[in-house]
Amino acid sequence: MERQRQKYMNLTSKKALAATRIARTLREHSHSAYLVGGCVRDLLLGREPGDYDIATSATPREVIRIFPQTYAVGAQFGVVLVPVRRDTPEGERDNYAIEVATFRSDGAYSDGRHPDEVQFSKDARLDVQRRDFTINGLLLDPDNAQVLDYVGGREDLQQGLIRAIGEPHQRFAEDKLRMLRAVRFAARFGYAIDGQTFAAIRELAPQIHQVSRERVRDEILKMLTEGRARRAFELLDQTNLLEQVLPEIKKMQGVEQPPQYHPEGDVWIHTLMLLEGLPAGCSKTLALGALLHDVGKPPTFRVAPDRIRFDQHAEVGTKMAEEICHRFRLSNDDTGQVLSLVANHMRFGDVARMKASTLKRFFRLPKFEEHLDLHRLDCMSSHRDLSLYEFAKEKFHILPAEQIRPVPLVTGADLIRAGYQPGPKFKEWLTAVEDAQLEGAITSKEEALALVQQKASELD
Numbered sequence: 496m497e498r499q500r501q502k503y504m505n506l507t508s509k510k511a512l513a514a515t516r517i518a519r520t521l522r523e524h525s526h527s528a529y530l531v532g533g534c535v536r537d538l539l540l541g542r543e544p545g546d547y548d549i550a551t552s553a554t555p556r557e558v559i560r561i562f563p564q565t566y567a568v569g570a571q572f573g574v575v576l577v578p579v580r581r582d583t584p585e586g587e588r589d590n591y592a593i594e595v596a597t598f599r600s601d602g603a604y605s606d607g608r609h610p611d612e613v614q615f616s617k618d619a620r621l622d623v624q625r626r627d628f629t630i631n632g633l634l635l636d637p638d639n640a641q642v643l644d645y646v647g648g649r650e651d652l653q654q655g656l657i658r659a660i661g662e663p664h665q666r667f668a669e670d671k672l673r674m675l676r677a678v679r680f681a682a683r684f685g686y687a688i689d690g691q692t693f694a695a696i697r698e699l700a701p702q703i704h705q706v707s708r709e710r711v712r713d714e715i716l717k718m719l720t721e722g723r724a725r726r727a728f729e730l731l732d733q734t735n736l737l738e739q740v741l742p743e744i745k746k747m748q749g750v751e752q753p754p755q756y757h758p759e760g761d762v763w764i765h766t767l768m769l770l771e772g773l774p775a776g777c778s779k780t781l782a783l784g785a786l787l788h789d790v791g792k793p794p795t796f797r798v799a800p801d802r803i804r805f806d807q808h809a810e811v812g813t814k815m816a817e818e819i820c821h822r823f824r825l826s827n828d829d830t831g832q833v834l835s836l837v838a839n840h841m842r843f844g845d846v847a848r849m850k851a852s853t854l855k856r857f858f859r860l861p862k863f864e865e866h867l868d869l870h871r872l873d874c875m876s877s878h879r880d881l882s883l884y885e886f887a888k889e890k891f892h893i894l895p896a897e898q899i900r901p902v903p904l905v906t907g908a909d910l911i912r913a914g915y916q917p918g919p920k921f922k923e924w925l926t927a928v929e930d931a932q933l934e935g936a937i938t939s940k941e942e943a944l945a946l947v948q949q950k951a952s953e954l955d
Contacts, residue, residue, distance in 0.1 A: 513579045514547035514593050517562070518637040524561055526553040527598075527619060529634040529643065536630045539642070539652060540684075548594045550634065552617045558595050566592065572613055573597030598622035620645045627666055627673045628680065629658045655686040663695035671706045674699060675714040678734060682718060682727035693734065700735035711740055712823035719782035722775025725767045728786075743815055744786065746793040753802040757877045762792045768876035780829050781865045784836030785872055787816040791837075813838040835860055836869050843870045846887045852933035855899045858891050867891065904932055904943035913944055915951065924950050 514530060521528035528551040534544035551558065555575050559565045566576040576592035598616040616622060623632040629651045634643040642649065646660050657677050659666040667673050674696045681688050688696070703711065718727035728744070731737040738745040747762040759765055769785040791812025795805045816837045820830040842857060843866075849857065860866055871884050905928055907921050915921070924947045931937045931946055 508543060509589055510544070510547050510591065510593070513589075514549060515637045517577050517593050517595065518549050518551075520561060521549070521551050521553055521558070522638070524553070524557075526551050526557065527617070528553070528637070529619060530637060531596075531623075531634050532626070532631050535633040535635045535642065536648070536652065538635065539633070539649070546594070548596065550596050550598060550619060550622055552598050552619075554597055554615055558597070573599045573615060600625060619643065624661060625669075626660055627670070627676060629660055630680070632660050655684070656689050657681045657686050657692065658689035659692045659695070663692045664699065667695055667699050671699070671702050672710050672714065674703060674734070674736060675711065675740075678727060678730045678736065679714055679718050679721070681730055682723040683721050685723070685726070688730070696734040696736065700739050703736060703739050708822060709824050712825065715740065715823070716779045716782070719770070719773065719786065720775070720777055720779055722773070724770035724773045724782065728767060728770055741819070743790050743819060747789070750793045750796055751803055755802070759877055762789050765789065765876050769872045772872045772875060778865065780832040780836065780862070781868055783820075783833045784840075784865065784869050787812065787819065787833065788837050788840045788869060788873065790815045790819070809838055809841045832862060832865070836865060839866060840869055840873060843883050843887060846883050850934065852930040854890065855894070855933045858894065858899050863891060901932055904928060904937065904940050905947070909940070909944070910947060913947070915947070920951075920954070
């Protein structure tokens with residue numbers, strides 16, 4: 496433990512120093528103040544915390560008096576934000592906030608998220624009893640790096656265990672989202688979930704619907720992008736949460752696939768293998784594309800005379816993915832990219848046979864690198880043949896941007912000036928011209944107009 500403390504003492508990140516200054520300022524005004532929660536957990540694990548939180552005996556009013564620029568974002572619950580704004584020696588400007596929360600005990604949680612009433616306290620021991628998991632209930636004295644542990648969090652860190660503080664049913668009744676957080680923490684750290692905590696989640700899983708879809712979405716996206724997505728979804732399934740938050744994924748289980756293309760097993764196993772290949776920090780759209788790319792297989796499963804088939808599963812899956820994205824209140828831009836990944840993932844099967852014009856249009860898909868990444872994951876999670884991936888990747892990187900999306904040789908205005916009457920045929924002619932240009936068959940405006948004249952004469 497002394498070595499772990501030394502890690503903290505040597506920590507000099509901007510946020511750590513800012514949090515320490517705030518805590519010490521509170522102490523100079525005769526208040527107790529500690530670093531608390533996930534930052535303490537991460538420091539003990541030798542990780543760099545993303546954020547730092549402070550717990551203090553000072554009331555929100557007292558905190559605001561000491562730090563006049565404070566934002567009272569949740570003062571009724573004892574939570575305020577102390578902004579940190581300063582110019583750095585590197586010429587940059589820090590602009591973030593440290594959360595400062597007053598020691599408190601909570602009343603009942605009628606809405607399953609916020610306490611009906613809170614009672615501020617001077618006792619740090621009482622405050623940590625209301626927090627979610629033991630590993631998040633640790634306090635750190637900023638002056639001497641002493642860790643205060645009133646909930647057994649250090650032992651659970653050593654044992655690799657996610658355990659609810661106190662009675663699990665009560666902790667989850669206070670905020671149902673904690674069930675998903677237990678899964679996410681267990682996956683992220685490679686920990687097990689304590690038996691009583693695990694049993695409570697399985698029992699209370701149907702109540703996750705009391706949580707807003709946006710909060711559920713955010714937890715799911717974190718699970719998908721923190722580098723342990725497969726383990727997270729295995730735990731979601733084992734805790735009965737998967738069928739509640741993503742029943743479409745649950746239905747993948749037991750859906751057989753043709754072994755000559757998918758020796759790995761059913762659609763569920765295949766999807767888990769894709770999730771296992773997602774690197775930490777990957778984009779949320781790629782992660783959702785990997786999760787949902789075969790979501791259309793269960794409803795399109797059929798056994799044909801030659802083999803198992805999933806006719807039009809990409810089209811069906813795109814509609815299902817759209818419903819899921821809307822259910823999770825995903826932005827329009829992110830939804831569009833996820834749907835594009837699902838809709839186009841099967842096109843790589845034809846990539847080596849595509850005409851130059853078709854291939855170049857394929858490469859025009861927004862964020863085409865994500866389509867390549869998804870196809871590679873798809874291959875590595877099934878037959879492991881990367882030949883089409885390597886073909887597409889090489890072509891995509893070799894072709895100059897001006898060949899993939901060249902300046903049009905002619906426009907609708909050019910056709911009007913050439914004497915053609917605007918109408919439905921304009922689009923057909925312009926597409927034919929673009930195809931010829933992409934194929935390299937024509938290279939000038941004159942050749943383009945001659946092609947239009949030829950197309951027009953075919954109508955006479």
